[in-house]
Amino acid sequence: MREIIAIVGWVAGIQGGLGFFGRVFGDGSWGLVQKWWDVPTPGYLAMFLVGAALAFWGETTKKRARSSG
Secondary structure (H helix, E strand, C coil): CHHHHHHHHHHHHHHHHHHHHHHHHCCCCCCCHHHHCCCCHHHHHHHHHHHHHHHHHHHHHHHHHHHHC
16 A cells, blocks of 8 residues: 555646646646646645655655564
């Protein structure tokens, strides 16, 4: 389960980052999310932060399980 949460976190973080930085520094959103939904810029930032937190949590719990195991 930790692996799935980490993968979902990585994907959400990357898509959120692409959408946010595309809107701020480019001419529009980048990534796949913009093809399905019209997400506002703060939504992309929130997606990036939640994804980064999930990826960080998933990776650290995997490392703890590996070292204690």
